[in-house]
Amino acid sequence: MPGQRSITEAENLAQAKLGGIRVRREQMAAVANIYRAASAVRQHLENSVLRGSDLTWTAFVVLWVVWVWGESETRHVAEEAGISKGTLTGVSRTLESRGLLRRTGHPTDGRLVLLALTAGGEDFMSRVFPAFNEEEAFVTSRLSSEECRDLAEMLRRVVLQVEEHGEDRRRSLLNGADPAPRRSGRRARE
Amino acid sequence: MPGQRSITEAENLAQAKLGGIRVRREQMAAVANIYRAASAVRQHLENSVLRGSDLTWTAFVVLWVVWVWGESETRHVAEEAGISKGTLTGVSRTLESRGLLRRTGHPTDGRLVLLALTAGGEDFMSRVFPAFNEEEAFVTSRLSSEECRDLAEMLRRVVLQVEEHGEDRRRSLLNGADPAPRRSGRRARE
DNA sequence: GCCGGGTCGTTCGGGCTCAAAGTGTACGGC
DNA sequence: GCCGTACACTTTGAGCCCGAACGACCCGGC
Numbered sequence: 001m002p003g004q005r006s007i008t009e010a011e012n013l014a015q016a017k018l019g020g021i022r023v024r025r026e027q028m029a030a031v032a033n034i035y036r037a038a039s040a041v042r043q044h045l046e047n048s049v050l051r052g053s054d055l056t057w058t059a060f061v062v063l064w065v066v067w068v069w070g071e072s073e074t075r076h077v078a079e080e081a082g083i084s085k086g087t088l089t090g091v092s093r094t095l096e097s098r099g100l101l102r103r104t105g106h107p108t109d110g111r112l113v114l115l116a117l118t119a120g121g122e123d124f125m126s127r128v129f130p131a132f133n134e135e136e137a138f139v140t141s142r143l144s145s146e147e148c149r150d151l152a153e154m155l156r157r158v159v160l161q162v163e164e165h166g167e168d169r170r171r172s173l174l175n176g177a178d179p180a181p182r183r184s185g186r187r188a189r190e
Numbered sequence: 191m192p193g194q195r196s197i198t199e200a201e202n203l204a205q206a207k208l209g210g211i212r213v214r215r216e217q218m219a220a221v222a223n224i225y226r227a228a229s230a231v232r233q234h235l236e237n238s239v240l241r242g243s244d245l246t247w248t249a250f251v252v253l254w255v256v257w258v259w260g261e262s263e264t265r266h267v268a269e270e271a272g273i274s275k276g277t278l279t280g281v282s283r284t285l286e287s288r289g290l291l292r293r294t295g296h297p298t299d300g301r302l303v304l305l306a307l308t309a310g311g312e313d314f315m316s317r318v319f320p321a322f323n324e325e326e327a328f329v330t331s332r333l334s335s336e337e338c339r340d341l342a343e344m345l346r347r348v349v350l351q352v353e354e355h356g357e358d359r360r361r362s363l364l365n366g367a368d369p370a371p372r373r374s375g376r377r378a379r380e
Numbered sequence: 381g382c383c384g385g386g387t388c389g390t391t392c393g394g395g396c397t398c399a400a401a402g403t404g405t406a407c408g409g410c
Numbered sequence: 411g412c413c414g415t416a417c418a419c420t421t422t423g424a425g426c427c428c429g430a431a432c433g434a435c436c437c438g439g440c
Binding site: 010013014017018021023024026027028029030031032033034035036037038039040041042043044047048049051052054067068069082125126129130133134135136137138139140141142143145146147148149150151152154155156157158159160161162163165166169170173179180182183 | 203207208211213214216217218219220221222223224225226227228229230231232233234237238239241242244257258259272315316319320323324325326327328329330331332333335336337338339340341342344345346347348349350351352353355356359360363370372373
């Protein structure tokens, strides 16, 4: 079970595997737990409040972004929701077919598409968001509000570090070489 | 850009949307940032150390689990890696086709399948893990080791809360009703 | 007027994701 | 030896996921 014990155990085993090489344990444990917690929270929410309406976490996040920000251009929604533009095309189509989201062309710029909630979508969010927030409180119930604030603040620093320096870092790791191509993805026409 | 400002702004907008209803802000911000940080970290690692070998985060995690724990039964690997058994079937096949993983039937229990690294897999991990750990240090570089420990500890409490009480919680939310079926998934034969 | 560089959303390919259904093995009771 | 229950992995179907390629569009310069 992925509790505290096995995490520590895994660290020791990894250390042994590497012989003399230094492992940055605290950093490794922090990253591992960020991911573990994200999965646990997502799974809990998908199987509780979102299950009844058969929405995925991602679909809900997109809906939430549009609800909060109002009618928006797709690229901003993708950015805020943390998914790629290509993924948003699919997700927004799913939400449209469920009658929760509306897609409209921009009146003056033909390249843009605007997303907005339908009346049903507004209704859905004002009904489901409180339940969602209630579960957010449930999963964090072993932390005080103060601790939640600290936790959020530390995570914010991780996000900012990657946002502000990630690209440079990746470039310098490549050391001038071209980035390796991805095995999957669209190919040039011939 | 999903930095601190927009998060706070989103909270205020959500509050306005709900009128008088209480929003648990700290809890909401904590959950939102857990997910944001997890995505940022995953994306950075996939586009740096994992890109050259064209492995996804999930594939790497599976490899890591098998590397650390040694030859293991698939259900334990799935559990540790935080993915479902069905997903593991696919991922382990990908890794097998890349020559990094070996799948063997259990010598005495025909139901079990054992996963182990090939020589190439061992080689790969001892080469790539140090680089991976280096990036874990990079993304957390705005936190002290002390703060990383605290962060990991708080996240551990979130994970434990969901693991220990999540199922009961979901059951009680349903209030005796049958869980809603998922739209996707296999159908009965007729 | 039109041409070329830039931007936008969409398409595409390979792969991941889950849960439910299905297949096959194990093992205790009789 | 056979039967039923339990268990472990695989298959399936619908959908998410990314990034590169693509086509439609915008706009400044000429």
